[in-house]
Amino acid sequence: MSVSSALSTNKSFRDSAIVLRTQNLGEADRIIVMCTRERGIVHAVAKGVRRSSSKFGARLEPFMLVDFSASGGKKLATISQVVTRRAYAAPIAADYGVFTVAAVICELAEQLVQNDQDAGSGQFLLLAGALSALARRSHSPYRILDSYIARSFSLAGWGLATSACGICASVDDLNYFSAEVGVLCQNCGRRNLVQRVTPISEDTPAYLTALKAGDWEAVGTLGATSSLSVRSSRLMMEYAQWHLERPLKTLAILEKES
Known part of the structure; x- marks a missing residue:
């Protein structure tokens, strides 16, 4: 299923995802780019996550593996709930060399899945395994x-x-x-x-x-x-x-x- 078709309605959906990168939006929001298990690459807005009072801002940092709920829009989904499954961000960020490799892997994943949404599930699992190995210094x-x-x-x-x-x-x-x-x-x-x-x-x-x-x-x-x-x-x-x-x-x- 393509990103456009997955987000063509306002119906809510749930999925597992790895956060690839983020982009600030307005004064308090962020666009979260994720590799999901079922929908390929998804771009979603997380409202208010840059405020200190945000309940799930830290859960939507790059390299985090999460379960999330969102509602689809024409171009961007809107995230309503996030649950952390694996917190890879902190252990990866603790070492600059590991962090840089993780960033390369995430950029690779975004390009590969963007070009082949049907392979999203397999690529998601492969990406999760790579980030887990980096976080554990395997x-x-x-x-x-x-x-x-x-x-x-x-x-x-x-x-x-x-x-x-x-x-x-x-x-x-x-x-x-x-x-x-x-x-x-x-x-x-x-x-x-x-x-x-x-x-x-x-x-x-x-x-x-x-x-x-x-x-x-x-x-x-x-x-x-x-x-x-x-x-x-x-x-x-x-x-x-x-x-x-x-x-x-x-x-x-x-x-x-x-």
Whole structure:
């Protein structure tokens, strides 16, 4: 269901959501941009949340996982009730590096779900898992980001090739990577069939495959050397930027920090 059809009437609705970002509106209100479980990306007004007396202002900060009730309007819903399910905002904001990665993930989610509302439920669960892992410091934030990129883009229909050549499907001599398709065999990589081709080490395909599968034990073993992790992160950032309609503002900040 599209955002426009979901909000075309004034009927109230309930959903679960992750707050992606906010925008001040007037003197006391905010526009809340959310990735919902059932309705994709929803823009909603939270009235009075910037006042100190607001009952649920703190519940509508970026990275919060909430259940909410709202009534639909022609362009914006109006939030009437919010219940916190998972408070990820504080633990994520406590570390600037983690915060920046979370911001990149949320911007990615907004673009991916905006372009494919039907995949909203799967993307919602994937986003929730990534933010939970960041809040709990389960893994390196950069590895969480790389895994999220690989999995979310695959869910959105872009098949990132990691274990076989993205052009001929060969599993031998995977010595190159292209931001267009993923790993390439030596033959295809040398034929200029795609753009942005980069030579890679022999252990890169297995590492990218582990990231894509969310196999954290394999990620930890294969990525024991920081150089492989750093190189793979750059490949995943190039891949994400290549396939998105517009550049990620937060990713540019992350690249400066790294």
